Amino acid sequence: MPGFDHFIEALTPLNLAFALFGVMAGTVIGSIPGLTATMAVAVLVPLTFTLAPASALILLGAIYTGAIYGGAYSAILLNTPGTPSAIATTFDGYPMARKGDGDLAVTLACLASVCGGLVGALFLLTLAPPLSRFALAFGPVEYFWLAIFGLSLIAALSEGSLLKGIAGGALGLLLSTIGVAEVSADVRLTFGAQVMIGGIQVVAALIGLYCIPVLIDLVATPDRHLRVEAEARGFRLGEAWRTVLRNKVNLIRSSVIGTLVGVLPGAGGSVAGLVAYSEARRTARKGEEYGKGEPGGVLATESANNATVGGGFIPTLVLGIPGTPPDAVILGALLVQGVRTGPQLFEAQGAVVYTFIWGLFLATILMLPAGLLIGRYAYKTIVTIPKAMLVPAVAFMTVIGTYAIRNNSADVTIMVVLGAIGWALSRFGFGVSPIVLGLILGPIAEQGFVQAWTIGTAIGDVPSMFFGRPISLAIIAFTLLSLFWPFVKTRLGRWKEDPGVGMILAPTVERGPVDIASVVVGLILAGAGIVTLVDAAGYTDPDSAVFPRAVAIVLIVASLGAVARALFGIRNRSAPRSGSTVRRVALLLVMLAAALLLPWTGFLATMLVAFMAIILIAMHDPWTPRRAIIFPLAGILTVVAFTALFRYALYVPLPEARLF
Secondary structure, three states: OOOHHHHHHHOOHHHHHHHHHHHHHHHHHHOOOOOOHHHHHHHHHHHHOOOOHHHHHHHHHHHHHHHHHHHHHHHHHHOOOOOHHHOOHHHHHHHHHHOOOHHHHHHHHHHHHHHHHHHHHHHHHHHHHHHHHHHHOOOHHHHHHHHHHHHHHHHHOOOOOHHHHHHHHHHHHHHHOOEEOOOOOOEEOOOOOHHHOOOOOHHHHHHHHHHHHHHHHHHHOOOOOOOOOOOOOOOOHHHHHHHHHHOHHHHHHHHHHHHHHHHOOOOHHHHHHHHHHHHHHHOOOOOOOOOOOOHHHHHHHHHHHHHHHHHHHHHHHHOOOOOOHHHHHHHHHHHHHOOOOOOOHHHHOHHHHHHHHHHHHHHHHHHHHHHHHHHHHHHHHHHHOOHHHHHHHHHHHHHHHHHHHHOOHHHHHHHHHHHHHHHHHHOOOOOHHHHHHHHHHHHHHHHHHHHHHHHHHHHOOHHHHHHOOHHHHHHHHHHHHHHHHHHHHHHHHHHHHOOOOOOOOOOOOOEOOOOHHHHHHHHHHHHHHHHHHHHHOOOOOHHHHHHHHHHHHHHHHHHHHHHHHHHOOEOOOOOOOOOOHHHHHHHHHHHHHHHHHHHHHOHHHHHHHHHHHHHHHHOOOOOOHHHHHHHHHHHHHHHHHHHHHHHHHOOOOOOOOOOO
16 A cells, blocks of 8 residues: 555645646546547647656556546537547536536546546555456457447447337447458458548537537527526536535446446547446436436446546556556557556565655645636637637537547548438437447457457357356346346336336337438438448458348348337437528538648648538528637638647647649
8 A cells, every 4th residue: 555655745736746747738628529538648748758657657548548538528618529538428518508507517537537547546545456357357358349349339329210210329339340350351342432441430420410400400590509697607516515415326336437448448428428328327316317418427427437547557557458548558658658567566676656646646636726727718719609609619629639539531531421421310310329238349349359259160169158157147147137137127106106007118109291301311321221230241351240230130130120110100209309401501611622732732721611601501691890809810720720739739740632
């Protein structure tokens, strides 16, 4: 157990300054869609090369912690996960903001992040070696079932139709297989397009599927983005603390889940947040409406994803195996510092490790005041900025953030196209969240599935490989419980009210005329499954085809089931969107044109023109001389400033003009 002297060392003014700077820098970077926690750590790693090892670790850990929390801002205020870890934060955070409780949601996210970070650091301090052995017990089949457990959340996110939710999840899984297969050299589902060989970048897809539909609907009407209260209510700390106390079991459970998932190499905050959200929703009390602005959803996700910081450091430090992508960057920085991770680290360099762990505690605590202040500023900015400036500014950030991930303009095009597809699908009851779940969990599921299948085939016993291991059986049990608990709970509630209720639940549905549009969408998705089966027939390695074929069959069956529902007039179409179709189409065309022109006309010129065009599209108020001067000037300053920041401070090679 670390001594008091290590705690005192972490409290030195220099280490405290590093912790505060790291938290603030990470929070700001993580709040920008496209700039992930991995990028935040990687960009600032060079600052640590001349520091003492303990100080370097404290700075990197603080950056990582702040970036994970920062992703909640855009998730809550823009329905766009700033980082993949904040995916599930959008499920209830954005509905809270739409109802006028965005300030409360931001405060809850900060409190939950601090709680989760402290729990993760506590586990790192006290239980690192045994938890590392727990991580080693996970093999390919356990990772496969863990991904399926995450996918079981589809049942809760299906918005009235489980078949459509399953179809959306299967579509996401297929999207995750595009490109070169991890298990072989087969190129899958690219249809000869060179830009697709690298696959669909997850963060670009998240931005497209979550943010672009919001922008499409924003430009269509003059309504404000978020509900604005007549009086400023500050941080709402008192109300937030009362909410936390009501959800204390959820908060602690989610923090522990996040720590344990963080211990598993490669799982990360997105999986932790989804699993914690699934459990919170499964155990919801009467009156709690998850997915409609329930504070418990924000608490579950944000506590879980921040707990992965401490959890991820456990295999990184004890085994030398990065628990998450940012941990891999930090591991490289440690090697530069001469720190060798492994089972003997705590004995050989205990002073460095324990000083860092105490520093991680301090950085997490400092995140409370820093996060509240930054979050309050972010919320105030989002709710007061005119829509004619908000829409082009957010659109610009989606483009520059997406491009910065892989320095590839094709990712920007894919982002815009996926956004249009997501908006269209949501109009007919196919929510984007199941698609995102499939996209995130697809690589984990496929790798585990193929490896377990290969091993099971080699030993001649595939069933025992998938169903004969204790940890696998436990995860399967939790998955079944997560899937069927809502039905069981509903059945028990009906039985208590009326013991004569039948055992088979028949959901109440509204019948009407044949839903032609949903039939067409369902047939298109089924066609995508058939195309996948045809494409898989040409793979040279059978292992490359196993997973896509299985997913394609699920997609075909679920889509045809949704078609049958539509033919019988069973409808669950989303609420109709009012507003101007012309403005919606114009926004998409401008963003798509900008994405295609980036390599030719250069980033700065292209985005200046696109920014001005989107101002015109989003402008519903009458023009005045003041607006005619301020709006274009603010747009020019925004584009020039962020272009300079990314090009010269973050070293992102933004494209230069090639036409002349």
